[in-house]
Amino acid sequence: KNEVEQSPQNLTAQEGEFITINCSYSVGISALHWLQQHPGGGIVSLFMLSSGKKKHGRLIATINIQEKHSSLHITASHPRDSAVYICAVRFNNNDMRFGAGTRLTVKP
Amino acid sequence: DAGITQSPRHKVTETGTPVTLRCHQTENHRYMYWYRQDPGHGLRLIHYSYGVKDTDKGEVSDGYSVSRSKTEDFLLTLESATSSQTSVYFCAISVTPDTQYFGPGTRLTVL
Numbered sequence: 376k377n378e379v380e381q382s383p384q385n386l387t388a389q390e391g392e393f394i395t396i397n398c399s400y401s402v403g404i405s406a407l408h409w410l411q412q413h414p415g416g417g418i419v420s421l422f423m424l425s426s427g428k429k430k431h432g433r434l435i436a437t438i439n440i441q442e443k444h445s446s447l448h449i450t451a452s453h454p455r456d457s458a459v460y461i462c463a464v465r466f467n468n469n470d471m472r473f474g475a476g477t478r479l480t481v482k483p
Numbered sequence: 484d485a486g487i488t489q490s491p492r493h494k495v496t497e498t499g500t501p502v503t504l505r506c507h508q509t510e511n512h513r514y515m516y517w518y519r520q521d522p523g524h525g526l527r528l529i530h531y532s533y534g535v536k537d538t539d540k541g542e543v544s545d546g547y548s549v550s551r552s553k554t555e556d557f558l559l560t561l562e563s564a565t566s567s568q569t570s571v572y573f574c575a576i577s578v579t580p581d582t583q584y585f586g587p588g589t590r591l592t593v594l
Contacts, residue, residue, distance in 0.1 A: 406581055418585035461525065473525040
């Protein structure tokens with residue numbers, strides 16, 4: 376069964392803190408995506424991963440295929456990073472499933 | 484930003500009425516998707532299209548139908564809206580089945 380789980384559901388941090396959001400999935404995948412949903416509702420794609428690690432500015436995404444786990448890290452967090460972060464997985468049978476999201480609030 | 488628009492952006496309707504949501508793209512992308520987003524569930528695929536007149540069901544397709552008569556338009560129809568279809572609906576487009584670009588969303592309330 377194709378399942379995606381994210382943790383934590385909600386996360387509050389102080390500005391400058393290092394943030395980690397986790398995503399676990401059930402079976403083999405072809406790709407994993409991290410998305411950001413702004414408070415206004417718009418959704419943008421941050422990363423697509425099939426192995427290893429990717430970095431864009433203060434955002435780092437990693438994936439461990441053997442452990443079926445991915446993490447999204449935010450270094451030196453800022454209030455503008457406040458958003459819902461969503462993990463999306465394309466399974467090997469081409470089914471795409473989304474995690475329920477992690478609501479991040481960064482306080483000044 | 485990918486050229487995706489959704490209309491209407493907000494709609495309130497009554498149970499039993501038909502509702503059509505429109506997704507329009509200017510990118511000529513092959514794939515188009517309709518999702519619904521509900522608290523605690525994340526995004527769930529309703530229907531998708533892989534070309535003009537080529538559509539298929541997603542995870543939560545019951546009560547919904549779609550049509551794609553032109554590359555740029557993907558319509559989602561609720562034949563007889565129910566309160567359980569109150570949700571935020573997102574359209575997405577992609578060149579390949581991977582990286583998708585999302586529209587701004589439509590908030591639908593069924594009373």
